[in-house]
Amino acid sequence: MLEIAIIRDHFDQAVSGLAKRNIKDAGHLLSEVLDLDKKRRETKTSLDSLLAEANAKSKEIGRLIQAGEKEQAKQFKQETSDLKNQAKDLQDQFNLLVNKQQEALYNLPNIPNRKVPMGNLxxxxxxxxxxxxxxxxxxxxxxxxxxxxxxxxxxxxxxxxxxxxxxxxxxxxxxxxxxxxxxxxxxxxxxxxxxxxxxxxxxxxxxxxxxxxxxxxxxxxxxxxxxxxxxxxxxxxxxxxxxxxxxxxxxxxxxxxxxxxxxxxxxxxxxxxxxxxxxxxxxxxxxxxxxxxxxxxxxxxxxxxxxxxxxxxxxxxxxxxxxxxxxxxxxxxxxxxxxxxxxxxxxxxxxxxxxxxxxxxxxxxxxxxxxxxxxxxxxxxxxxxxxxxxxxxxxxxxxxxxxxxxxxxxxxxxxxxxxxxxxxx
RNA sequence: GGAGAGGUGACCGAGUGGUCGAAGGUGCUCGCUUGGAAAGCGAGUGUACCCCACAAGGGUACCGGGGGUUCGAAUCCCUUCCUCUCCGCCA
CATH class of the missing domain: 3.30.930.10 (Bira Bifunctional Protein; Domain 2)
Structure with a gap:
């Protein structure tokens, strides 16, 4: 499986490398992967911050219960539960993107070394x-x-x-x-x-x-x-x-x-x-x-x-x-x-x-x-x-x-x- | 194949629902100490991903794998794989 970092950092080389394998739309394929990667990272970022918020609230609930503030705790529970539901959706999206990206990468062959000659047969x-x-x-x-x-x-x-x-x-x-x-x-x-x-x-x-x-x-x-x-x-x-x-x-x-x-x-x-x-x-x-x-x-x-x-x-x-x-x-x-x-x-x-x-x-x-x-x-x-x-x-x-x-x-x-x-x- | 026990960081080993990424020990790294070494003392020591300048810093996930319960799980439930002990079988 190709490293996403190689595609990200050496896009042109990757395209011309794959062209040696007679993959005509290499540029298109690779930008698709980069698109997926971008979406994946964006989703990851918002997912993480959602989870961070939920985690913080959960910890707070523990403190509130020990302090006997049951009403406040109850409200936090509800809020956290909502956050978790949102997170679940995002998590599903994220998993989907990860799988898609992986599949796309699985379908890309290795990039030929520059000493590999052109040719088909x-x-x-x-x-x-x-x-x-x-x-x-x-x-x-x-x-x-x-x-x-x-x-x-x-x-x-x-x-x-x-x-x-x-x-x-x-x-x-x-x-x-x-x-x-x-x-x-x-x-x-x-x-x-x-x-x-x-x-x-x-x-x-x-x-x-x-x-x-x-x-x-x-x-x-x-x-x-x-x-x-x-x-x-x-x-x-x-x-x-x-x-x-x-x-x-x-x-x-x-x-x-x-x-x-x-x-x-x-x-x-x-x-x-x-x-x-x-x-x-x-x-x-x-x-x-x-x-x-x-x-x-x-x-x-x-x-x-x-x-x-x-x-x-x-x-x-x-x-x-x-x-x-x-x-x-x-x-x-x-x-x-x-x-x-x-x-x-x-x-x-x-x-x-x-x-x-x-x-x-x-x-x-x-x-x-x-x-x-x-x-x-x-x-x-x-x-x-x-x-x-x-x-x-x-x-x-x-x-x-x-x-x-x-x-x-x-x-x-x-x-x-x-x-x-x-x-x- | 039958019965039981167990899988926690490089290793050993605590931990049975909240401040646990995880006590303690060993190992390792750096520093102090020493003529040098040992001992001793102090600090550090996992992986992946995300934000960010692949810096500093921060966040998320990971306690065999997968799924579930819960506001919250290494800890409870289900499932699967693996290891060990005893019995059986066997090159």
Missing amino acids: ASENELVEEWGDFPTLDENALPHWNLINTYDIIDFDLGNKLTGAGFPVYKGKGAKLVRALVNFCLDQAEAAGYLEIQPPIVVNETSGLATGQLPDKEGQMYAISDSNYYLIPTAEVPITNIYRDTILDVEDLPVKNVGYTPCFRREAGSWGADVRGLNRLHQFDKVEIVQINHPEHSYHALDEMCKHVASLLQQLELPYRKLNLCGGDLGFTSAQTFDFEVYAAGQDKWLEVSSVSNFETYQTNRLKLRCKGLDKKNFLLHTLNGSALAIPRILAAILENNQFLHGIRIPEVLVPYTGFDTVSK
């Missing part, structure tokens, strides 16, 4: 880095959804039997590869100073609201019936919510957490012919890095997190490209996002394996995650997160890029984790 994302050479494959090279059958390491039919589409069963070396990748990612993050967290993978409604999955994106999460619990779509939700309603000290910063969790996504409506095999799943494994940082250092942290992701991909020998997402492609809550895509040679496609974002105060405003400054004043912190990494697509690229005639070579860095260097029949 994914094709307009800015290529900022490219690494690695494309593998040269045999002409009989296969996409991973064929390879996994050949070597019997991942079984979609079985998953279908147990659950449904998008819930694969990993077997033998397939299962081992997943475990190896998770452990590799966790170890790398730990070495980079991240504290490992193993959170619940089921969260309540409050948590979903705080990180913004609710109320607008219910379609993304699986809800558990007969409770207000949800399966998490990413470890970001439980890990970030650890810090909901907290005030950190400057010395606590930066907070760096990493967590491995399965992630569950309904992906309602996004199932298509181009989404095969491991490219898009309803359940998948992901290692997520999260940082909470001082506003002055958050963009440095964003850079640091990108370098971390790049290092993982390089060690895994996967050719990748890094994209600075344009306004139109930017996630609702993000101020700036870099996507990492690896090249999967078997299907000749770039697969998004990591998305690293700075949310600035957009999340912390709802989370009420603040920091006590040296001047004793509280201010909102910045949150950042990124996948490091999304396992199935990494696995897909490894399988495809390292295939040879009778097997698949495992990247060297993974061998200590897998215990084998080749997948073969």
Whole structure:
């Protein structure tokens, strides 16, 4: 949720920022919010003074009763009662305005950082880095959804039997590869100073609201019936919510957490012919890095997190490209996002394996995650997160890029984790 | 799942309708004291919003969450969540 103070104090910047997202009437939307805010404050002011008067009279009643002046007290009671009735109406008005303002703010996306490029389509994302050479494959090279059958390491039919589409069963070396990748990612993050967290993978409604999955994106999460619990779509939700309603000290910063969790996504409506095999799943494994940082250092942290992701991909020998997402492609809550895509040679496609974002105060405003400054004043912190990494697509690229005639070579860095260097029949 | 107890500020812990944003203690900050430290003494020490210059100052709300009774509630009533103890069940 945007801070009302930002809209109030930097109106023009907010308008031009939102314009990058192709929101045409941004100026109109924002002035509406400011109008509501103005009314809200005016109502608050008169409500408060009414209540102040009623409180003063109430106290007086206490004194009058003790002094035995019953008649006077009786009259004050009546007066106070009237005041309270007026206050009640104002209170209702005030609550209505608060809700309206909040709703309006919920519907406004984050303001893109000024380095976010203009653009509407994914094709307009800015290529900022490219690494690695494309593998040269045999002409009989296969996409991973064929390879996994050949070597019997991942079984979609079985998953279908147990659950449904998008819930694969990993077997033998397939299962081992997943475990190896998770452990590799966790170890790398730990070495980079991240504290490992193993959170619940089921969260309540409050948590979903705080990180913004609710109320607008219910379609993304699986809800558990007969409770207000949800399966998490990413470890970001439980890990970030650890810090909901907290005030950190400057010395606590930066907070760096990493967590491995399965992630569950309904992906309602996004199932298509181009989404095969491991490219898009309803359940998948992901290692997520999260940082909470001082506003002055958050963009440095964003850079640091990108370098971390790049290092993982390089060690895994996967050719990748890094994209600075344009306004139109930017996630609702993000101020700036870099996507990492690896090249999967078997299907000749770039697969998004990591998305690293700075949310600035957009999340912390709802989370009420603040920091006590040296001047004793509280201010909102910045949150950042990124996948490091999304396992199935990494696995897909490894399988495809390292295939040879009778097997698949495992990247060297993974061998200590897998215990084998080749997948073969 | 059954029975009972309880949720108060950073922490411990008073408070059963009026002057309680909340006694007392601990912790923390600043000052005095000291060669230095400890002890001691004094002052301060929550969050959000509103007025105002985001100053000083003032106001409102908040004693797990929500609702109610009352002129007035941390205190009474309803509801919900959570914690603890005992019993049962169980990886």
